[in-house]
Amino acid sequence: MLYRRCWSDRIGVQWISTTCLLVGRLSLAQGNLGGVSFLKVHNxxxxxxFNSLLLNRYKGGNDYVGWHSDDEKLYGSTPEIASVSFGCEREFFLKKKPSKNSQARRPDDEPVRKRSKMGGDADQHTFVLKHGSLLVMRGYTQRDWIHSVPKRAKAEGLRINLTFRRIIS
Structure with missing residues (x-):
């Protein structure tokens, strides 16, 4: 099985060259979605x-993806992942993975407290993914970082995300 299944409004699509095979409710023909050619993304x-594609549909701001990394062995040690967004803009968060010693201590042996959400954190970055945005993660991004698309009450429109990957095993 190429994808782990979960109960969500996710539509998985397997991409081979410039042809899409459907596993879901959308009809994708000749590698094209809304006039955007998959070949253009590849070029x-x-x-x-890339030899696989996952299509995610977000109906609104309550649909989200929690913190995770795509570090499964089937993607290799330094996977390249390209993500294209259509529709409603959403924030994409990227932050350093917690260290193995997550119970860090200060010199006075008190536990380190979490930083305020309002405070700046050099180990976290936010990107606004607008309609037509291309986000690429490669190298050790999946090994060293986690990412998410959080819930946003003000995100009222439909968002479609295409995630291109290479499966090696």
Missing amino acids: ALPGSK
């Missing part, structure tokens, strides 16, 4: 060898 990243 924007020369040398990439």
Whole structure:
């Protein structure tokens, strides 16, 4: 099985070359979604060898993806992941993975407290993914970082996300 299944409004699509095979409710023909050719995405990243595609549908701001990394063995040790967004803009968070010693201590042996959400955190970054945005993660991003698309009450419209990956095993 290429994808782990979960109960959500996710539509999985397997991509082979420039042809899409449907596993869900949408009809995708000849590698094209809303006039955007998958071949154009492939050409924007020369040398990439994507062989799979996951399509996620977010109906509104209550649909989200929690903190995770795509570090499964089937993607290899340094996976390249390209993500294209359509529709409603959403925030994409990226932050350093917690260290193995997550119970860090200060010199006075008191536990380190979590930083306020309002405070700046050099180990966390926010990107606004607008309609047509292309986000690429490669190298050790999945090993060293986690990412999420949080809930947002003000995100009222439909968002479609295409995630291109290479499965090696």
